[in-house]
Amino acid sequence: MGKVWFIGAGPGDPELITVKGQRLLQQAGAVLYAGSLVNQAVTLYASEDCEIRDSKDMTLDEITAWLIEKAWQYDTVVRLQTGDPSLYGALIEMVQSLDTAGVTWSVVAGVSSAFASAAAAGETLTLPEVTQTVILTRVAGRTPMPDGEDLVSLASHHCTLCIFLSITLLSDVQQALRAAGWSDDAPIVVVQKASWQEEKIVRGTLNNIKELCRAEKITSQAMIIASPTLGARYWTELQHSKLYDATFSHRFRKAVK
Numbered sequence: 478m479g480k481v482w483f484i485g486a487g488p489g490d491p492e493l494i495t496v497k498g499q500r501l502l503q504q505a506g507a508v509l510y511a512g513s514l515v516n517q518a519v520t521l522y523a524s525e526d527c528e529i530r531d532s533k534d535m536t537l538d539e540i541t542a543w544l545i546e547k548a549w550q551y552d553t554v555v556r557l558q559t560g561d562p563s564l565y566g567a568l569i570e571m572v573q574s575l576d577t578a579g580v581t582w583s584v585v586a587g588v589s590s591a592f593a594s595a596a597a598a599g600e601t602l603t604l605p606e607v608t609q610t611v612i613l614t615r616v617a618g619r620t621p622m623p624d625g626e627d628l629v630s631l632a633s634h635h636c637t638l639c640i641f642l643s644i645t646l647l648s649d650v651q652q653a654l655r656a657a658g659w660s661d662d663a664p665i666v667v668v669q670k671a672s673w674q675e676e677k678i679v680r681g682t683l684n685n686i687k688e689l690c691r692a693e694k695i696t697s698q699a700m701i702i703a704s705p706t707l708g709a710r711y712w713t714e715l716q717h718s719k720l721y722d723a724t725f726s727h728r729f730r731k732a733v734k
Contacts, residue, residue: 479552481544481580483568485561485587490672491518493593498585506551509543514559516673537567541574548580561587564613565641591639594668594700598678602637604706606716610636616643616650632657637704644699647687654683654703664707669699
């Protein structure tokens, strides 16, 4: 019996997969990748004789059956998922069947589209004395939100929001943020396909972001970032981190008075 590895392929750029993930792909006898989201170029790390299958037309039962079958045939089997497997990746649904079948498995972390989007836009998600909290969430759609996790409640903290899987529900996002007290001129950044060649970055405000995205025909694979830190590189005044403050001591450096 081989081992199944759930590997985060990252946001899109094949070079953003981890070194460990790349090595396991090179060793794999079989790879099942989420073709609806994962850049197929990532599978080029696999060997020529590797068995490669796209899962976009498969159900959950078919996916787990395939992984179990290949684990009987190969030492290393890879399930390649977009971003990081722990975020909206149906990880637990898949590994329960593997546990029942006695198949061992492990997870290799990947770069989330939340962080790739911030990087693409040149933004920081946290800033001293502005916000030190990042909420990763989504708007309720076919999957309902648990009690207490509606966007109005989360947005009331006025920290950074990285909103997944919600670009077609921008009206709901606007309504929720306004209900939570965000102003119409609050900055919003939307990044479609962060790190892909087709990447698009749209900057706007809570008031006009929907129209700007519509003009760019952004309807899928987009991250919505709402944060009081957006645009901070143009601010004339910033509270600097204490880590690099000459008057702040830590175990590697003594303060200069």
